[in-house]
Amino acid sequence: MKVILQNLTKKFPSRDKKKQEDVIAVNDFTFEIPDGKLIGLLGPSGCGKSTTLNLISGLLQPTSGKIFFGEDDVTDLPPENRGIGLVFQNYALYPHLTVKQNILFPLQNLKGKDKLSKAAMLEKACEVARLVQIEELMERKPGELSGGQQQRVAIARALVKMPRVLLLDEPLSNLDARLRLQTREEIRRIQRETKITTIFVTHDQEEAMSISDMIVVMKDGMVQQIGKPQDVYDNPDNLFVARFLGTPPINVFEGQVKENKLYIGEDAVLSIKGVTNQEVYVGIRPEGFLLREDGPFTCALRGVEVMGRDISVVSANKASLNSTIRSIIATEKKVDIEGVTVRFALVPRKVFLFNRETEERIYFEAE
Numbered sequence: 001m002k003v004i005l006q007n008l009t010k011k012f013p014s015r016d017k018k019k020q021e022d023v024i025a026v027n028d029f030t031f032e033i034p035d036g037k038l039i040g041l042l043g044p045s046g047c048g049k050s051t052t053l054n055l056i057s058g059l060l061q062p063t064s065g066k067i068f069f070g071e072d073d074v075t076d077l078p079p080e081n082r083g084i085g086l087v088f089q090n091y092a093l094y095p096h097l098t099v100k101q102n103i104l105f106p107l108q109n110l111k112g113k114d115k116l117s118k119a120a121m122l123e124k125a126c127e128v129a130r131l132v133q134i135e136e137l138m139e140r141k142p143g144e145l146s147g148g149q150q151q152r153v154a155i156a157r158a159l160v161k162m163p164r165v166l167l168l169d170e171p172l173s174n175l176d177a178r179l180r181l182q183t184r185e186e187i188r189r190i191q192r193e194t195k196i197t198t199i200f201v202t203h204d205q206e207e208a209m210s211i212s213d214m215i216v217v218m219k220d221g222m223v224q225q226i227g228k229p230q231d232v233y234d235n236p237d238n239l240f241v242a243r244f245l246g247t248p249p250i251n252v253f254e255g256q257v258k259e260n261k262l263y264i265g266e267d268a269v270l271s272i273k274g275v276t277n278q279e280v281y282v283g284i285r286p287e288g289f290l291l292r293e294d295g296p297f298t299c300a301l302r303g304v305e306v307m308g309r310d311i312s313v314v315s316a317n318k319a320s321l322n323s324t325i326r327s328i329i330a331t332e333k334k335v336d337i338e339g340v341t342v343r344f345a346l347v348p349r350k351v352f353l354f355n356r357e358t359e360e361r362i363y364f365e366a367e
Contacts, residue, residue, distance in 0.1 A: 001164040003033040008065035027221040040208035043218035085158030100138040239359035255282035271367035281354040288350025289327035295343035
């Protein structure tokens with residue numbers, strides 16, 4: 001089921017009596033979510049991603065704009081008639097019911113032509129329990145389950161009606177790191193098996209990039225960039241997107257383009273074409289540094305962290321907007337840890353330029 005958001009806007013009345021302006025939580029959001037794909041809505045707290053999800057679910061009504069499920073306009077349709085499955089951050093399980101009873105609950109509330117026999121309901125409940133691998137927990141109550149198991153029950157309950165669209169609102173944020181990794185892999189497996197169009201809200205960029213077919217990066221209610229995770233990482237449209245994606249985060253410097261040379265401080269670090277003389281922000285991914293004794297970019301060495309599969313060189317530069325610069329290099333490269341400075345060459349495709357005022361991307365060609 002494809003989902004189409006058409007100029008979707010949501011405003012809330014201001015709580016500040018002095019300022020009567022409405023708060024715009026979602027601002028003119030237009031996007032078509034392809035059938036059977038998993039889409040990650042990604043951004044910091046307050047960016048509008050959960051509001052967008054609540055608009056799609058019908059829990060909130062848009063101020064303006066339209067929502068379509070396939071060819072059906074569902075903008076004014078109540079949540080129970082939209083054919084959605086919704087999984088919350090806090091699981092929202094009924095503590096006095098067993099796992100089986102929690103999963104059966106949505107089916108027991110079906111009426112009319114959708115009403116099922118007890119045997120059919122039980123068959124569906126067992127089917128989704130097998131899908132999320134909790135069939136041996138059916139007689140337990142939520143209080144007897146771990147956080148990861150409770151989350152699986154919540155997903156099973158959302159899936160049992162085979163919804164047209166599955167909505168997940170930060171479903172992993174209450175889990176510890178190991179469980180989060182395991183559960184996100186399970187969500188991806190389940191989505192691929194069921195082929196249900198799924199929208200996944202998270203502030204964790206690693207989470208979104210690892211399981212999403214496409215990601216939507218949001219800030220202050222506005223869409224910043226939409227694309228495949230790797231494409232967005234490799235080609236950010238602006239400085240916000242570049243900074244938000246990536247672990248360790250991108251290194252940002254104050255720089256200058258002068259006569260086809262990119263300068264960071266006094267160092268001419270790259271020869272480039274297609275950019276007029278101007279001051280810029282320079283973003284360099286951690287993997288964009290090449291350790292070389294004759295490298296054009298000099299930094300003050302602060303330390304070396306051995307990570308096993310690679311090495312993180314920690315350094316500093318007066319032009320850096322980050323407190324420290326992190327450069328990821330291969331373990332076979334040797335760093336003189338007694339040295340005062342470290343020199344790098346740069347990988348051009350891992351270097352991004354941004355306008356100092358607008359912070360929009362400036363494209364260049366490396367010579």
